Amino acid sequence: MKKTILLIIFSLLTYLSSAQNIELFPFSTAATDNLFAAKVNPAALSFGNAGGFGLLINNDFQAHQDEFSLFFNLTHLAYILERNRDNFFHTVALSQNIIKNLYLGSAFNWTDTDLSRSNQTLSLLARPLDSISLSAQLYRSYEADVEYLLGFALRPLFFSGYLKDRLTLSADIAYKEAWQDPSFTLQSELADGFSLNIGYDTGEQRFCLNIEIALPHLQAGSITPFNQDYQPKQGYYYLNLSAKKRRSIIMPSAEYFFDYKPGPKIVEQKRETRIGPFYLVSGEKTIYEVLTEIEELSRDKSVKGILFENHNLLTSYAGLLEIREALQEFKATGKKIVFYYEQANNLNYTLAASVADKIYLHPQGSIDLSGFSISLPYFKDLLAELGIEVINFRSHDYKSGGNILSESSMTDEERQALEELIAAFHKQAVDMINTGRSDKLSKPVIEIIDDGPYMIAGRALEAGLVDELIYQDQVEEKIRGLFSIDGIVDHRGAPPVRSDWSDEPTSKIALIQATGSIHPGKSRLGVSIGSESLARAIRKARQDNSIEGIILRVDSPGGSALASDVIARELGLCRSGYQAKPVVVSMGGVAASGGYYISCLADKIIAQPVTITGSIGVIGLTFNLEELFEKIKVNWSTIKAGKHADLGVLHRPMSEEEKDIIREWIAHIYQSFTEIVAEGRDLDIENVHRIAQGRVWSGAEAQKIGLVDELGGYKKAIEVLKELASINRDVELVAFPRRRGIALTLESSLVSKYLNMGNKSKLPESFDSLLKLAEVYSRFGDERVLLILPYKFNW
Incomplete structure (x- = not known):
């Protein structure tokens, strides 16, 4: 909201400065959201397709070497530098998504030699449906002339799957003291990476032709106007390095495995603290972020599978179940999952076994599959030796929150509760391993676990816990051979340009x-x-x-x-x-x-x-x-007024x-x-x-x-x-x-250090547990x- 208010203020201030319509024909104000958005309709910057760098030159470059335009586009901000012989022109454009499917934009244009000869554009873009786009613009020139422009665009094949966004019909009409004759545009991309756009100005009775050829991040095009006799006039060539990936004319989409590295630590909520206007936020991924990323990978057509290499994810058992559910949905789309380990711990192997198509292990690796346990220290006798008596007021015997301080050993009630929990955890793990690998195991899962841990890789292979023993440098070759992919990548490429116009109501x-x-x-x-x-x-x-x-x-x-x-x-x-x-x-x-x-x-x-x-x-x-x-x-002395004043x-x-x-x-x-x-x-x-x-x-x-x-x-x-x-x-x-x-x-360790949440001692584990317990209890005052x-x- 603050960004929108600032943009409105900027728009109003620049509008009071004056403006002029700098035309790029045949690009429609309602349909254009590419490299030329800042010039044609600044509001379209926020739609997200314009980002990148562009160069536009005269098609008779030998005769017009001193004429060019440079475009620097971000999502909400653009700068254009134009040279026309000895003059330089500057344009700054801002844009903001006000509400869903409605965008506001403003552009301010001036020359090096005379700031007073400035031009301003104020524009709106509305895309309520995938098939309809509407625009409204207001221009004010340095001569104080005001011009209004309305645009309308329609995708008539919106009902067709392949062609729904490949044909656009547009109309623009201007008002300047009177309504002007309209112009019409046809934009088409009937083949991937090849666009043909035709515009007709009914007032001047002239055509304009735009042809563009696209690679994923490089587009080259020409703009050729024709006179009334259909003779070509001076036009332009342009190149565009786009931030987002476009449909390409010659490069087919490759299929990859994605080397996913979500951890090792996955948290429920990121740690953060505030310093003035800044928030220091820890860099771990949250469970919800991981779920979202897996869902995005399932929708990415170039991703044929996920590879987890040496990832023992540090999160709760419940968190791993959520990740498992997301991976099961990923597999349901027909994609594959592979795990490679040098060492796998108990729960992470259980996760892998439940969803993986293949599990590989280093020839000297190990799998620590051995079940679940919990060990608790009890400090009553130590505290008594020191002269400290702990009085544990508990509502019931099962409420064992203070037992490690007040008892010498585990009570029967505490043991019963923990045994039931451990049994539940164990059953869940057995069911998960059975789901994914029961047909590959040499014996029932419970016996497999009782025979663990598997510190010798060969034993894990014999038991059927893994599919093969290989080195890490052999993983890609294995996956290429099994799943016919083009390779393994560890980062996702740029997202594709938006082809749909409208965000569905949410x-x-x-x-x-x-x-x-x-x-x-x-x-x-x-x-x-x-x-x-x-x-x-x-x-x-x-x-x-x-x-x-x-x-x-x-x-x-x-x-x-x-x-x-x-x-x-x-x-x-x-x-x-x-x-x-x-x-x-x-x-x-x-x-x-x-x-x-x-x-x-x-x-x-x-x-x-x-x-x-x-x-x-x-x-x-x-x-x-x-x-x-x-x-x-x-020695202590007490003075009190009130029977229980020193309770x-x-x-x-x-x-x-x-x-x-x-x-x-x-x-x-x-x-x-x-x-x-x-x-x-x-x-x-x-x-x-x-x-x-x-x-x-x-x-x-x-x-x-x-x-x-x-x-x-x-x-x-x-x-x-x-x-x-x-x-x-x-x-x-x-x-x-x-x-x-x-x-x-920031890195998690830096946030921990700032918040004083790192390791506080080098004590043995039992005493360290006591120290951490004291720290937790100190928060309750x-x-x-x-x-x-x-x-x-x-x-």
């Missing part, structure tokens, strides 16, 4: 990311969820009349009970408050405890089968350091009365939690209590017990939201909160009662 839906632990205050995007920031984003999306629904993407283990309630309140208003609109929650790798609290009031909840969710319960931790202070000879201090044990206060608080919050789940999920409170009590569930089990509606990812969430909002057309995802500023994408899941699975 409905806007808000995409709001909720990533990390939940705490009061402002979010650290990609790191933690601040209740103030997330609630505001939901509220802004709800109150935005252009937004028809909201997708809340949750990837959070929970955190502050208070902050979770603030967010849930705002989400609930989307169902029953002012300007209510449907909300669908899409769960990522984890949406448990407070992560489930902020989700449960959505109209629908979508999760992956391996999403970790549930954990409907409450914990509160406090510490008694009395013995520690005695050991280190620190929770660290230098003395809590009394039973004080513990009862905390227990009552925990019970109250648990009751509120179950009530809000019962309301959001339309369940009886007794039923909620039965499946709550702090128990964690996989997404597949959560669906069976009513905590989740459907299984899937982004795609399923969009489908469900479209149904809830009665949307029958394509949707456009709009990120909330809307970023206002300039984004600077003085809040003693939390809704949080303690586990983080590294795949």
